[in-house]
Amino acid sequence: MKRAIDKRKRALVLGGGFTGLAAALELRPGRHDVMLIDHRRWFEFLPNIHELLSGVKTPELLRLPLDRNLC
Helix, strand or coil: CCCCCCCCEEEEEECCCHHHHHHHHHCCCCCEEEEEECCCCEEECHHHHHHHHHCCCCHHHHEEEHHHHCC
């Protein structure tokens, strides 16, 4: 039996910071099979670190889990 050939292109994104996350989200799911590799489980929005330091926000509000945002 022949297996169905997957015509999607594969993309490997190294790093889940601003650029890596944007690149992974920009690739179309129907046309690309994307794998993002990062040593952290979270994307941390650090431009808002002043809100964290002042107590306005908690660390959980500045983190986006990578696995839930790329599915």
